[in-house]
Amino acid sequence: MGRGKIEIKKIENVSCRQVTFSKRRSGLFKKAHELSVLCDAVVGIIVFSNTSRLYEFSSSSMRGIIDRYNRATGSSTSQMQVETVQEQTELEILRHEVARLQNENAMLKGNDLGGKSILELQQLERQLNDSLVSVLRKKEAMQSKEIQCSKLKIDMMCFNLSTQLPIQPGSGTGHRVSPNTVTVTDIETTLQLWPTCSEHSKAKEVTLTRRESNSSSC
Template sequence: MVRQKTQIRKIENLAARQVTFSKRRRGLFKKAQELSTLCDIDMALIVFSATGKLFHYPSSSMNQVLERHRLQSENVGELQQPSREMQIECRKSAMLSKELAEKALELRQMKGQDLQGLDIKGLDKLEAILDSGLVEVVKTKGERMLKEISTLKKKEAQLLEENAHLKQQLAMMDTSIGQMGIHDQCCDHHSLELTISSLSSRVPPQNYHISSSDTCLKLG
């Protein structure tokens, strides 16, 4: 005969229920012992009967197994739940993201984009911000231009000073060259006179009647 499968449901008969509990409890504890021995694991079984009676099976020490279970539960809870510091950082990150989105929207609105969500009051506020910013831009631009003009004027004065100094040096060089030319002419005239005197001392007395024009021609 084929053994019929027992339906898993509550046994209504109290005596039969107690007998089934006793048999299956012993079988469960036996299976737990075999599993602990074969696989070298720590395990503990705790069973309360319908009358509230406690039955348990520890593979080593019930207190040690329960302590390990408590620590493991705490560690799992810490991993599942973010720490306080992490929660604070998450809130800060969310606030910064929101602020960044708001600033990006304001920037687009200043460029004339995404204006559909603004009412008259918002548009007036945006116009006031743009006017104030324009005033500051014009003011800063004027200051920069004045600063650049002042710098260019200083450079112009420096170049004019250098140009005047170069002109003065050039004039001094021209004067020195002119003085050197006069000195050279004087030296040439003095050398010519010495040459004529030397030649005159070598000419015989009978030739003294030669005119100065002839002497000049001969020298020439």
């Protein structure tokens, strides 16, 4: 049968605790030695017992390992400190900016004006005037755009209506009649200054008849 799993918790028995500490420490150092040999790694272990006794293992000089560790972590620590200072500075700047904007917003609403000087009130008045001018310009631009859009819609509607009107009866070309177009029928009026050929012949016959009547009477 295999060994049962040992519950990981503090060993209350002092003697058992000392024995376990000695065995586990030796096993830990053995594993560290194997790691350094197999992987060509630099390994250093420092252990203090519950009685403050020091035990250590190092694949090379422990002092050299500690110095190397300090150099490696020192640069990163310094970098972290620099980044922390920068973040704190940026945070402070943002806080001042938020406070300034809140103060300006309150003044624009007419609040917190009791302690303001005449110069500050004049500056606030100029800001309000500039804001009003900007708002009016924006309003005019939007109204102009709406008017242009409305004109375009009217033109499109008129065009659609003109294409949907019925064809005028009797029109050989098929033109459509606009509702605003009045059709006027041309009436030909002829002013006759001289008699026509038929009327001239009739008048000539009447003259000849009269002459014959006069001759017979004579």
